[in-house]
Amino acid sequence: MSEPSKLAEVPRKVGSGLRAIEREVILRTSDGDKTWNLYTASPKWYRKFERLFGPGRVIRGGSGYEWDVPIHEVSIRKRRKRILTEEQKAAAAANFKKARGG
Numbered sequence: 182m183s184e185p186s187k188l189a190e191v192p193r194k195v196g197s198g199l200r201a202i203e204r205e206v207i208l209r210t211s212d213g214d215k216t217w218n219l220y221t222a223s224p225k226w227y228r229k230f231e232r233l234f235g236p237g238r239v240i241r242g243g244s245g246y247e248w249d250v251p252i253h254e255v256s257i258r259k260r261r262k263r264i265l266t267e268e269q270k271a272a273a274a275a276n277f278k279k280a281r282g283g
Contacts, residue, residue: 196222197244210252217255220247 196204204223210216219234221227222245230237230248237246265273 195224195227195244195246199244208255208257215252217250217252218247219250219255220245222246 199222205221206223206226207218207220209218209220219230219237220240221230221237227237227246230246234248234250234254237248239245240247
């Protein structure tokens with residue numbers, strides 16, 4: 182038997198009837214809260230949130246879902262790009278080559 186597609190897992194009404202610009206994702210908290218409130222009407226983000234936090238609560242007649250998640254379970258950070266000098270790049274390449282047995 183074939184495995185069902187990932188899209189089949191999304192409830193049919195997530196984002197139904199909404200244009201792409203209207204299928205939003207909202208993360209909300211305050212200094213006094215101990216939870217994040219996550220809302221989405223996007224099937225893509227629904228699948229991600231469901232995988233991480235379980236099924237969400239239906240709101241807006243089924244076109245959107247929300248989750249209340251403990252504050253420590255959501256982390257927002259910026260990816261840093263390492264800027265290396267030519268010497269550092271050469272040393273890293275040599276270390277990598279040595280580790281690979283070359």
